[in-house]
Amino acid sequence: MLFIFSLRRYILEINLDRIIEQFNLMSNVGIDSNGGITRLALSQEDKEARDLLVSWMKNVGLSIRVDDVGNIYGRREGSVSDAKPIVLGSHLDSIEDSGQFDGVMGILAALEVVRVLNDYSIKTKRPIEIVNFTNEEGIRFKNLMTGSGVLSQDYDIESVYNEKDAHGKTFLDELKAINYLGKKEHRLLEAKAFVELHIEQGPILDSEKISIGAVEGTLGANWLQVKVVGEESNSGPTPMYVRKDPLISTAKLILEINKLVKEIGERAIITIGDVKVKPGNINTVPGEVTFLVDVRGENEKENNLGVELVIEKLKTIAKEYEVQIEFKTLRSAEPAVFSPEIVDTIFSAADKLGYSVKRMVSGAGHNSSFMNNICPTAMIFVPSVDGKSHNPKELTRWTDIEKGANTLLYTTLNLMT
Amino acid sequence: MLFIFSLRRYILEINLDRIIEQFNLMSNVGIDSNGGITRLALSQEDKEARDLLVSWMKNVGLSIRVDDVGNIYGRREGSVSDAKPIVLGSHLDSIEDSGQFDGVMGILAALEVVRVLNDYSIKTKRPIEIVNFTNEEGIRFKNLMTGSGVLSQDYDIESVYNEKDAHGKTFLDELKAINYLGKKEHRLLEAKAFVELHIEQGPILDSEKISIGAVEGTLGANWLQVKVVGEESNSGPTPMYVRKDPLISTAKLILEINKLVKEIGERAIITIGDVKVKPGNINTVPGEVTFLVDVRGENEKENNLGVELVIEKLKTIAKEYEVQIEFKTLRSAEPAVFSPEIVDTIFSAADKLGYSVKRMVSGAGHNSSFMNNICPTAMIFVPSVDGKSHNPKELTRWTDIEKGANTLLYTTLNLMT
Numbered sequence: 001m002l003f004i005f006s007l008r009r010y011i012l013e014i015n016l017d018r019i020i021e022q023f024n025l026m027s028n029v030g031i032d033s034n035g036g037i038t039r040l041a042l043s044q045e046d047k048e049a050r051d052l053l054v055s056w057m058k059n060v061g062l063s064i065r066v067d068d069v070g071n072i073y074g075r076r077e078g079s080v081s082d083a084k085p086i087v088l089g090s091h092l093d094s095i096e097d098s099g100q101f102d103g104v105m106g107i108l109a110a111l112e113v114v115r116v117l118n119d120y121s122i123k124t125k126r127p128i129e130i131v132n133f134t135n136e137e138g139i140r141f142k143n144l145m146t147g148s149g150v151l152s153q154d155y156d157i158e159s160v161y162n163e164k165d166a167h168g169k170t171f172l173d174e175l176k177a178i179n180y181l182g183k184k185e186h187r188l189l190e191a192k193a194f195v196e197l198h199i200e201q202g203p204i205l206d207s208e209k210i211s212i213g214a215v216e217g218t219l220g221a222n223w224l225q226v227k228v229v230g231e232e233s234n235s236g237p238t239p240m241y242v243r244k245d246p247l248i249s250t251a252k253l254i255l256e257i258n259k260l261v262k263e264i265g266e267r268a269i270i271t272i273g274d275v276k277v278k279p280g281n282i283n284t285v286p287g288e289v290t291f292l293v294d295v296r297g298e299n300e301k302e303n304n305l306g307v308e309l310v311i312e313k314l315k316t317i318a319k320e321y322e323v324q325i326e327f328k329t330l331r332s333a334e335p336a337v338f339s340p341e342i343v344d345t346i347f348s349a350a351d352k353l354g355y356s357v358k359r360m361v362s363g364a365g366h367n368s369s370f371m372n373n374i375c376p377t378a379m380i381f382v383p384s385v386d387g388k389s390h391n392p393k394e395l396t397r398w399t400d401i402e403k404g405a406n407t408l409l410y411t412t413l414n415l416m417t
Numbered sequence: 418m419l420f421i422f423s424l425r426r427y428i429l430e431i432n433l434d435r436i437i438e439q440f441n442l443m444s445n446v447g448i449d450s451n452g453g454i455t456r457l458a459l460s461q462e463d464k465e466a467r468d469l470l471v472s473w474m475k476n477v478g479l480s481i482r483v484d485d486v487g488n489i490y491g492r493r494e495g496s497v498s499d500a501k502p503i504v505l506g507s508h509l510d511s512i513e514d515s516g517q518f519d520g521v522m523g524i525l526a527a528l529e530v531v532r533v534l535n536d537y538s539i540k541t542k543r544p545i546e547i548v549n550f551t552n553e554e555g556i557r558f559k560n561l562m563t564g565s566g567v568l569s570q571d572y573d574i575e576s577v578y579n580e581k582d583a584h585g586k587t588f589l590d591e592l593k594a595i596n597y598l599g600k601k602e603h604r605l606l607e608a609k610a611f612v613e614l615h616i617e618q619g620p621i622l623d624s625e626k627i628s629i630g631a632v633e634g635t636l637g638a639n640w641l642q643v644k645v646v647g648e649e650s651n652s653g654p655t656p657m658y659v660r661k662d663p664l665i666s667t668a669k670l671i672l673e674i675n676k677l678v679k680e681i682g683e684r685a686i687i688t689i690g691d692v693k694v695k696p697g698n699i700n701t702v703p704g705e706v707t708f709l710v711d712v713r714g715e716n717e718k719e720n721n722l723g724v725e726l727v728i729e730k731l732k733t734i735a736k737e738y739e740v741q742i743e744f745k746t747l748r749s750a751e752p753a754v755f756s757p758e759i760v761d762t763i764f765s766a767a768d769k770l771g772y773s774v775k776r777m778v779s780g781a782g783h784n785s786s787f788m789n790n791i792c793p794t795a796m797i798f799v800p801s802v803d804g805k806s807h808n809p810k811e812l813t814r815w816t817d818i819e820k821g822a823n824t825l826l827y828t829t830l831n832l833m834t
Contacts, residue, residue, distance in 0.1 A: 201654040202650075218653075233619075233806075237617060237780040238619050238686070238780065239621065239780070242804065247689055251672045252672060255672070258668075271699075271701075280691040282691065283711050284690050293699075294700050363651070363652070387650060387659065
C-alpha cells in the first residue's frame, strides 16, 4: 500500500501508446485476411513472434535465456542478486483463426512494466523475469500449456519431444527447426511469485462492467468420451416400440448431464461439445452415438463430484433405455487454487488505483494453473467484450488494458518485499 | 378361391430348390468378403445381375424389353392378347454392404411362378410380366425408386438422366455404359395388377411368428433438415447462465419430437438419424447444430399431421431456449394405400394355403408405392429374422420364402379373371 502512494507521487504509470505500438507489430505476425491470428506453436509464425519478443527484450536490457522446452526468459536483475524473482508472462502462440489479444497481452504488459521501471531508473530488490511459454494452446501438439507443464513436471520432456503434429513432425524437430531448443539448466525452478495478465475470454467482467479480475484459481477440467450403443435398423420398417435408439438416450443424457451443474457448484460448468452419430443416415435408426463431455469444478471436491455425477447418470440412463454405455477419460486436470496473498495484492492494487475489481475464478486453464505448482501464483483478468475469444472478434478495450497493465505494475512492486 | 382348390388337386406349387439355386448364383454378384452385397445401381455388378436375369427370362421363354429408364421386362403372353397384364417384380440393385434377400426375392419368386405355369403348360388369360426396376435404393443416384417413379411420372426422365453420382458420372451415361438404355415406348403404361413380394425388413412378422404379410400400403415419408443456431463460446470461461447452447435445444427437440408419434398414429414413426455439431470441439459451446428428421404416417392425414407437429415443436423450443431454428423439407412422399381387392386376394390365398397371415403397413417405401399410382397394387411381405435388413445379417427363412412364393403364385392366378 505504502508503495502505491509513494510511487503515485512520481506519477509512475504505464504508457499505453508503447503497448499499442508493440501490439500492432505483433498482430502482423500470422494475421489472416479476416483479422484472425494463426500462430500455431513452433510454426514459422511462432518463430517470427518469438524473434520479435527477443528483440524487444534486448532493447529493454533484459538478458535472454531459452530452456529445453523452448520457453523464453528475459531477466532484469534486482539489487539482491540471489533473491527469488518475480515472474511475469504468458504466451504468444494461438489456435487457428484466433483473436489478437489472447496470451499476447500478458507479455506486452510485462514488457511495459520493465520499461516504466527503466524510465524511472528504479532498481527493484528482486529480479524480474518475463517468460513466454511454449505451446499454451495445445492445438498443433496436444499437450495443453506444454511450457509451464514441463516446468511443473506435469509433463515429461521426452514425451513432449516425441509428440507429433498432424503431419508427423515431432515437437523436438520443430523446436530445433525454429532455433528455440535451449538448455534444461535454463528452466525456471523457483520464484517469489508468478503473475499472468490475460484476457478473461468470458463475459463476466464485461457484463458486470468491471475492469479487473483478481483471479483466485482455475477450474479443474475432466474430459470424457462417451459411447452409447443401441441397435441400428431401417427407420421405416422398424416400429417405435422395438427400437433401441442410442440417439434418444443421448438426448436424454445431454439434458440430464446439463442439469447436474446445479448440484456441483455455482461456477461449475458442463459442456457437451460434440456428438457423432453412426451411421448417420436420415432413414436409419442409429446404432451408435459418441459424445464428448467437459466437466469443470472450482475445487477438487467439485471436480470429482462432477465426474461422479456424470458417470452415475450414464449408468442410470443406460439401464432405463436398455443401451450399452462405455466411457473413457480423455483428460483430467486438477483445479488450481492460487495464492491468496497475491490475489489480495492484485485486488488491493487495482482498488487503490481506483479501478473496479472483483475476485473471480477462471473457467479456462492457463499457464498459471501449472506455475501454481512451483511458486505462489495469481492472474489478472481484463474484460473480453461480449465474452468473445478464440476468434477474430476477440476484443479488449484499451482503457481496460491500461488499467490491467497498471495493476500488474503495482502488483509487481508490492511483491518485491 | 375356386382356383386354389381346383389347382391344389394338380399339386400346383412352387419348387423351392429352383429358387435357391438362382439365389445362390445371384448372391455371387457383388458379394463382399463378409457376405454383404454391394450392387449399386448401374454399376458393373448391377449389369452382371441384370445379364443373369435376362438369361433366366429367356430360358423360361419370356420376351424381353427394356425401357428408357433401364427397367427390364420379361413378358409371358396370355390367351387374350390385349388383356392387361399381371405384373410381378422388384429390384436387383442394393445399397453398399447390404443383405442378399432385399429386392432379389421378388424377382426370383416371380420367375418361379412362370416356371410352375410352364411345367403344367398352363396358359393364363392375361399376360404375365416380370419387371426389374432400376435404382430402387437411391444410393448412387439419389432418386429413390427411380424405375417405378419414372413410370408413374413422379420423376421427369430428363432430370433422372442428368443426375450425377459422387464421381460426376451421369445416370444416362452410366445406363448406356452398362447397355441398358432402352426405349420409352417399352414402358409399362397400364396393368391389371402389380404384385411385389419383398422381405419385411422389420421385426413385426418375425416377432409375431407370422409367415405372410398382406401389405395394405406404405407409410408416407417427410424428410426435414433442421438447423439450430445458438452462440459459440469457449466452454471454460462461459458460465452456464449466459450460454445459448444449440445442442441443449437439440437434445430437448429430439426427446420431444420422438414423443410426438403417439399423437400421430399407431404405426407412425419418427426417426432422427443424424446430428452434426459445429465446431464440434470438446471445450467449445457449439454455435450450430444440424439434424435430420424422418416423419412417416400411415395415411395422408397422419403424414401431414406429423410434419405439422414437428414444426410446431421446433417453434416452441426455439422460443423457450432463445435459439434460431431453420428447417427445410428434403423429401415429401405421399403414403400409398394399396388396392383392397389385391390385399384381400393375397390374404385369402395365404390363408387357404394354411399359412399364418396378417394385414400390415410397410414402413419403408417400395416400387409398389409408385406402381400404385398407375395400376391396382399390393405387396406380399415375408419375415426378416430379428427385423435385420440392409446389412449382411439380413435373413429370411427358406420355409417362409416358399410360402411367400406360393402365395404369389395363387394370387397371380386369382387375379387373372
